[in-house]
Amino acid sequence: MTIAPESRPLLPVATTPHYARGKRVAATCYWKCADQCAHPAPNVSANEYFRDVASRALSRRVMLGGMAVAAGAVVVGAEALGAEPAQAATLTGRGHGHGHGKGLSFGPIETQDRLVDDVVVPRGYEWSTIIRWGDPILPGGHAFDVTAQSEAQQKLQFGYNVDYLDILPEHPRDIRSMVETRRGRRGLLVTNHEYTNPDIMFDESYDEATKRAVQRAAHGMSVVEVVRRRTGDPWTYLRVAPKNRRVHMDTEFTIDGPVAGHDLMKTVEDPTGTTVRGTLNNCAGGTTPWGTVLSGEENWHGYFKVAGGDPRDARYGLSSSPTRYGWELDDPRFDTSNPGYENEHHRFGWVVEIDPYDPTAAPVKHTALGRFKHEGANVIVAPDKRVVAYMGDDEQFDYVYKFVSKNAMRNGHSHWARAHNKTLLSEGDLYVAKFTGDSPAAEIDGTGALPSDGAFDGTGEWLPLVVDGASAVPGMSVEEVLLFTRVAADTVGATKMDRPEDVEPNPFTGNVYVACTNNSSRGSSGREGATEPNPRNQNRDGHVVEIVEGDQTSTDFRWNLLLVAGDPSQNDSTYFSGFPADKVSPISCPDNVAFDQQGNLWISTDGQPSAIGRCDGIFRVTLTGRKRGNVEQFLSVPRSAEACGPLIDLRDEMVYVNVQHPGDDGSFAEPTSLFPDYLDAGERGPVGSWRGPRPSTVQVYKKRGRR
Numbered sequence: 001m002t003i004a005p006e007s008r009p010l011l012p013v014a015t016t017p018h019y020a021r022g023k024r025v026a027a028t029c030y031w032k033c034a035d036q037c038a039h040p041a042p043n044v045s046a047n048e049y050f051r052d053v054a055s056r057a058l059s060r061r062v063m064l065g066g067m068a069v070a071a072g073a074v075v076v077g078a079e080a081l082g083a084e085p086a087q088a089a090t091l092t093g094r095g096h097g098h099g100h101g102k103g104l105s106f107g108p109i110e111t112q113d114r115l116v117d118d119v120v121v122p123r124g125y126e127w128s129t130i131i132r133w134g135d136p137i138l139p140g141g142h143a144f145d146v147t148a149q150s151e152a153q154q155k156l157q158f159g160y161n162v163d164y165l166d167i168l169p170e171h172p173r174d175i176r177s178m179v180e181t182r183r184g185r186r187g188l189l190v191t192n193h194e195y196t197n198p199d200i201m202f203d204e205s206y207d208e209a210t211k212r213a214v215q216r217a218a219h220g221m222s223v224v225e226v227v228r229r230r231t232g233d234p235w236t237y238l239r240v241a242p243k244n245r246r247v248h249m250d251t252e253f254t255i256d257g258p259v260a261g262h263d264l265m266k267t268v269e270d271p272t273g274t275t276v277r278g279t280l281n282n283c284a285g286g287t288t289p290w291g292t293v294l295s296g297e298e299n300w301h302g303y304f305k306v307a308g309g310d311p312r313d314a315r316y317g318l319s320s321s322p323t324r325y326g327w328e329l330d331d332p333r334f335d336t337s338n339p340g341y342e343n344e345h346h347r348f349g350w351v352v353e354i355d356p357y358d359p360t361a362a363p364v365k366h367t368a369l370g371r372f373k374h375e376g377a378n379v380i381v382a383p384d385k386r387v388v389a390y391m392g393d394d395e396q397f398d399y400v401y402k403f404v405s406k407n408a409m410r411n412g413h414s415h416w417a418r419a420h421n422k423t424l425l426s427e428g429d430l431y432v433a434k435f436t437g438d439s440p441a442a443e444i445d446g447t448g449a450l451p452s453d454g455a456f457d458g459t460g461e462w463l464p465l466v467v468d469g470a471s472a473v474p475g476m477s478v479e480e481v482l483l484f485t486r487v488a489a490d491t492v493g494a495t496k497m498d499r500p501e502d503v504e505p506n507p508f509t510g511n512v513y514v515a516c517t518n519n520s521s522r523g524s525s526g527r528e529g530a531t532e533p534n535p536r537n538q539n540r541d542g543h544v545v546e547i548v549e550g551d552q553t554s555t556d557f558r559w560n561l562l563l564v565a566g567d568p569s570q571n572d573s574t575y576f577s578g579f580p581a582d583k584v585s586p587i588s589c590p591d592n593v594a595f596d597q598q599g600n601l602w603i604s605t606d607g608q609p610s611a612i613g614r615c616d617g618i619f620r621v622t623l624t625g626r627k628r629g630n631v632e633q634f635l636s637v638p639r640s641a642e643a644c645g646p647l648i649d650l651r652d653e654m655v656y657v658n659v660q661h662p663g664d665d666g667s668f669a670e671p672t673s674l675f676p677d678y679l680d681a682g683e684r685g686p687v688g689s690w691r692g693p694r695p696s697t698v699q700v701y702k703k704r705g706r707r
Contacts, residue, residue, distance in 0.1 A: 025609070025640050025665040031197045032161075032281075032661070034302030034317070034324055041396040041521055042317045045490035104596065104620070104650055108585050108632040111567075112617075114609035117673045119659070120617075120636040121700050127635075129676045130189065130226065130656075131237045132696040133160050137224050137244045146692070147203065150210070154217035155246055158224070159193030160201070161695045162658035164285035164295060164376060164592075165645030166190050167226065167235070172291030172357055173413040179507055179597050183649060184231065188243055188356045189224045190293045191645065191658060191697060192282035200692060203668050212330055220279055221247040221295060221363075223356045232652045234699050245359045249278035255347065256426045257367035258466075262479045265347060267333065268340025276347040276365065283394070284376030284502050284592050284645065288387075290421035291413065292355045296374030298394055300348040303327060307337040312484045316372075317395075318345060346483055351377045351391070353425060366425045369403045370465070370485035376592075377403075380505040382552040385409050387424045390512055392500035396519045397528060398486065399494040400433040400503055402462055404553050406469075427469075430482070431462035432494040435545075435559055437532025446523050446530035446537035448564055448573025456532050456575070457560035460547070463492045464555070498522060498534045498542060502592045505552070506623070508599040512547040513562065515590040518607060533559065536573055540611045541566035541588040544603070544621075562601075563621070563629060565590060567612040577629030579622075585633035587619050588612045596648040599623060602634075604643040604657065615639060618646045618657055635700060638662045638675040638693075655700040663693035 029035050106122035119127050131137075134144030134157050141156030142148075167187045169175060174182040196215040206214075225241035228234060238244065253276050259265055265273035283298035301317040305328050308320035320337075322328070328335035333344040350365040351374055369377060372393040379389045385408035391401040405428040410417040437444065437458035439451035450456070464472035465488050471478045473488045481488040498519035505512045516534065523529040523537025530537050533545060544562045564575035567586035574581050589607030596602065601621040608614045617636040622628055634655060637643045641662035648655050663673030673693040 027197060027199060028640070028642075028661050028664045030324060031199075031664075032195045033299040036299060036302075036317065037396065037520065039317070041398075041527070042315050043395070043397040043486070043490065043496060104634075104648065104653065104655070106632075106634060109617075109634065109636060111586055111612075111633060112615040112636040114613050114615055115639050116615055116636070117638045117662075117675060118636075119638060119675070119698060120615075122634060124703055125700050126703050127698050127700045128234050129696045130235050130699055131158050131224060132676060132694040133158055133162075133218070134694065135237070136239050137222065137237070138246060139240055141239070144694075146201075147205065149202070149206070149214050151213035151217045154214050155248055155250075157246075158222050159220055159246065159248070160196045160215075160218035161194045161660045162697055163192040163194045163283050163644045163660060164190075164293075165647055165656055165658045165697060166285075166287045166293060167647065167656065168287065168291060168293075168356055171413075172418065175287070175289065175291050175413075179595050179648075181649075183652065185228055187226050187235070189222075189226050189235070189237065189697065190287075190354070190356050191222055192285060192295050193218060193220050193222065194281055194283055194298070194660065195219070197661065197664055200663060200666055200668050200671065208326070209330060212325065212327055215325065216249040216278075216327065217246075219249055219282070220251065221245075221282060221293075221352075221354060223247075223354070223359065232654065232701065232704070234701055243356065243359050245356075247279065247354065247363060249280075251279070252277055252362055253279065253352065254362045254364045255367060256364055257369075257482070258427075258469075258478050259367035259371075259482050262483075264343050264479070264483055267342075267344055267347075269333065270347075273343075275362075279352050279363070279365075280348050282352070283374070286376055286378035286389075286504070288353075288379055288421070289381060289409065290418050291357060292353050292422060294377045294379070294389075294425075295352040295354065296376040296391070297349050297352065298373045298375060300345075301373070303334060303348075304345040305335045305337070306345060307342070312487055313345070315484070315486050315490075316349070346371070349373065351389075351425070353422070355422065364422075367482050368426055368428055368430065368466075370401060370430055370482050372398070372401075372485050375501040375503070378502070378504040380507065380510065380552055381409055384553065386428075386553060388505075388552040389425065390503040390505060392497075392503045392514060393486070394499055394501045394517070396499055396521050397496035398500065399489045400497060400500045400514055401485075401489075402431045402433070404429045404431070429464065429468070430466045430485075431464055431555065432489040432492065433460055433547075434463050434493060435460045435495040435531075435533040439532055444530050444532050444535055446535070448536040448575070450575060451532070454578075455560055456535050456564070457558070458532060460495075460557045460559050462555045462557070463489075463494060465489065465492065495531070495533060496528055498539050501590075504593045504595070506595055506599060506601070508595075509623075510549065510552060511623075512549065513593050513601060514545040514547065515593050515603065516543050516545060517589050517591055518542040518611070533561070535561070535564065541571065541574075542590050542607075544590050544593070544601075562623075563587075563631065567614075570612060576631060579627065579629035579631075584629075584631040585619060586612055586614065587631050587633070588614075589616075591642070592644060592646060594646045594648060596620075597650045602646045602648055603631075604646045606642040606644075609640065616641065616643045618643050618655070638673050640664045640666075640673060641675065653702050657698050657700070659696050659698055661695065666693075668692065
């Protein structure tokens with residue numbers, strides 16, 4: 001249902017929420033990532049400092065091949081890569097689309113104060129929820145009752161905090177690319193459930209063991225069939241449907257790739273090292289051209305208590321202290337000092353692949369893509385038909401990665417072709433990025449001021465970690481490189497980035513966009529200072545990197561900063577590819593990126609309430625022409641919430657977003673958000689008389705009179 005803003009009750013908010021260091025309310029940092037940014041970043045490697053390599057950079061003209069570089073210079077996709085415009089589809093391995101045009105028509109909304117508890121959309125649009133935490137999706141699932149939660153029921157209901165989102169067509173043959181998908185009147189909604197917050201999920205009647213069991217069941221993923229009357233209309237989910245599925249901590253996964261069966265993957269439960277129960281802290285993801293969904297296991301370190309003493313564990317932030325969730329009190333595998341479970345933590349931190357079209361198929365953990373804190377993985381098909389996946393490691397001072405499959409993709413969606421394509425991520429080459437700038441070191445002073453050439457840019461190379469089935473890292477085997485990928489990347493000298501989260505290729509131009517969310521520790525005592533690809537110390541607002549490759553399988557590239565984020569009215573170090581800063585929507589803490597059918601970039605944010613005092617939201621960014629760098633806000637999410645998994649469909653004039661952790665700064669007894677039901681006190685509705693937030697999937701569509 002859609003509730004008019006004027007009819008929604010005002011919340012009795014007496015105090016400003018407590019924001020943790022760097023971003024988010026304190027509760028979100030605690031439950032989502034175990035206060036990751038409050039602890040020293042685990043990357044203490046002595047990688048070559050950027051300033052040490054800047055003096056050896058070639059001239060700007062040589063590096064960029066004469067590309068125009070004045071302030072506001074434009075990188076025009078395939079043309080900038082040396083291809084004629086008509087060759088763009090061949091270059092990127094995609095068909096259809098041209099990457100230009102205005103796309104969705106809307107007037108940018110005003111930025112919303114961080115205490116606003118509402119989804120705000122442009123004039124002429126309205127929003128409604130598709131599905132919420134606790135909605136039943138499997139036979140036997142009951143209507144959500146906050147006072148009668150159980151592990152058994154949660155396994156039959158939609159999970160908690162939602163992140164990656166896609167709505168796939170009824171048949172995989174209608175998937176053309178990441179954006180060229182024909183969604184009809186039936187579809188499959190696929191989403192992740194990243195983490196839980198027991199402080200706002202349960203009242204005082206629940207014992208701690210039950211709360212922990214429900215939370216384990218609320219993690220994972222959901223697949224839900226959805227229907228609508230016609231394209232452009234809002235979707236309704238089906239409570240019982242053949243492809244509905246819940247993936248949780250008891251779901252069996254297959255482990256594949258070079259590390260499968262290795263001694264460091266074996267446990268008393270799985271002496272073969274080839275199967276594992278569950279997936280943890282699933283953040284962003286990606287949809288493959290063959291119709292499967294990739295999901296990244298991100299802050300899995302906070303769920304395990306380890307024996308301690310292994311520096312490789314410390315590099316991932318693992319600790320011998322009791323965990324915040326306390327699952328080790330119920331399940332011995334979450335305390336790796338228990339005999340037989342010494343390797344359990346090695347079985348998490350991977351990219352997961354699930355086939356939404358086959359609810360009987362075991363999801364797969366792909367070890368060939370490396371183990372770290374995966375934000376997600378997004379694939380594109382190279383000219384030689386090999387699959388290339390881009391990934392970010394979401395931690396301060398960590399890295400950007402690329403995987404190139406050994407085998408080529410087969411066309412079509414026959415059973416034979418899909419079976420082959422589902423093996424493409426099982427074997428291939430893994431690389432990590434090294435960025436080199438072209439400006440004198442003295443011009444990168446940490447303030448964010450542009451260097452004299454008018455842009456932050458340079459060249460880069462993909463440093464090999466595993467190539468042709470062999471380790472490229474001295475002193476490490478293939479299995480060690482993939483199990484301890486951070487250590488391997490430290491060894492070869494990768495560039496430390498400001499929390500690289502979503503990394504996604506534009507399906508029309510092939511250019512790759514890296515959302516660096518923030519890094520408040522850059523330039524602090526003992527930590528690396530500003531570099532040209534990370535030009536601000538105490539970087540609270542983040543930035544977006546644009547990578548230009550001649551071929552997705554090549555090992556060198558050019559790069560530039562598309563935008564250096566922030567509120568221009570508060571911060572004079574912002575940059576928007578030369579577009580006037582006073583004409584953009586303020587944006588901070590870029591997290592997820594996506595593309596529409598016109599090739600426009602869309603960004604969702606996570607951390608604006610802390611950084612610029614505004615609710616998070618989703619934004620469109622023009623990539624070409626005289627408006628390159630123009631940022632326009634389309635949507636704002638409720639207070640304390642994060643905007644996740646943006647999905648834009650110009651065919652239907654619809655936008656989708658996952659609203660994660662609304663009201664995280666409250667408690668069960670005193671909620672600070674009533675999203676999405678906005679019930680008045682005493683009013684009975686879909687959740688009885690309970691007044692509290694429920695993470696949900698939201699759809700935005702054009703107003704078309706009475707529906």
